[in-house]
Amino acid sequence: MATVARRAGEYSEPVVAWWSGRRLRFVVVLVLLGAFYSASWHLARVDPGRLLTGLPKMAGWAAKA
Amino acid sequence: MAAIGTTAAALLALPLCVIAARNVTPSLALYYPARWFLNALRGVDSFVFALLFVAAVGLGPFAGVLGIAFHTWGSTAKLWAEAIENIPPGPLEAAAATGASRVKVIAFALLPDVAPSMVSVGLFWWEFNVRASTVLGVVGAGGIGQELKNSMDLLLFPRLLTIILLILVTVTVIDHTSEWLRRKLE
Numbered sequence: 001m002a003t004v005a006r007r008a009g010e011y012s013e014p015v016v017a018w019w020s021g022r023r024l025r026f027v028v029v030l031v032l033l034g035a036f037y038s039a040s041w042h043l044a045r046v047d048p049g050r051l052l053t054g055l056p057k058m059a060g061w062a063a064k065a
Numbered sequence: 066m067a068a069i070g071t072t073a074a075a076l077l078a079l080p081l082c083v084i085a086a087r088n089v090t091p092s093l094a095l096y097y098p099a100r101w102f103l104n105a106l107r108g109v110d111s112f113v114f115a116l117l118f119v120a121a122v123g124l125g126p127f128a129g130v131l132g133i134a135f136h137t138w139g140s141t142a143k144l145w146a147e148a149i150e151n152i153p154p155g156p157l158e159a160a161a162a163t164g165a166s167r168v169k170v171i172a173f174a175l176l177p178d179v180a181p182s183m184v185s186v187g188l189f190w191w192e193f194n195v196r197a198s199t200v201l202g203v204v205g206a207g208g209i210g211q212e213l214k215n216s217m218d219l220l221l222f223p224r225l226l227t228i229i230l231l232i233l234v235t236v237t238v239i240d241h242t243s244e245w246l247r248r249k250l251e
Contacts (some may be wrong), residue, residue, distance in 0.1 A: 054121035
């Protein structure tokens with residue numbers, strides 16, 4: 001890996017390309033994962049509000065059991 | 066349904082598996098309640114949880130997601146806790162000897178050691194839940210099981226076999242992904 005010349009006593013920092021194939025692959029995987037979870041969330045009709053009303057109902061049943 | 070349920074279960078299982086592993090638990094006073102809680106979650110099948118959630122949150126795939134999430138939470142956390150208990154104590158002791166905090170020991174000595182088996186267990190449960198979701202549709206918990214049941218009721222057998230084929234393809238893809246990920250992590 002190429003390095004940038006520094007003054008004596010300083011560590012030479014490796015030059016990392018801002019846009020590399022590896023980063024592009026990482027971003028693509030991240031976007032695909034996001035799209036997958038977004039679609040799954042939508043299809044599963046996830047509604048935390050319903051859970052907030054449902055859990056106390058279940059707790060009530062458990063208390064009576 | 067299986068993806069969201071399994072992911073939610075994995076996120077919930079992560080802190081609990083550390084508490085439920087004897088060698089890294091912060092306190093035995095937390096260890097036993099954590100174990101009992103996990104046993105209670107594992108003791109009730111996702112089908113039974115889905116039946117309860119259909120009554121509590123209404124018909125639809127969300128009840129199935131909750132059914133899958135609750136059962137998988139208990140099972141995954143227990144298997145992860147056992148994986149943590151089986152690791153050699155050397156790396157943990159070495160990290161602790163450097164003065165690393167408990168969180169750092171878990172992050173840098175424990176997790177890299179158990180990550181392959183944790184990923185493997187997580188993907189196994191995802192694959193298992195894809196198959197389980199076919200049954201959950203029958204109790205009104207939506208998902209692909211609902212489509213399967215509708216096709217069966219309407220005698221649309223070509224559609225039914227297409228759905229079964231889709232399930233088989235999904236399970237095979239997850240199996241190969243699991244194998245690839247495990248190889249990458251080793």
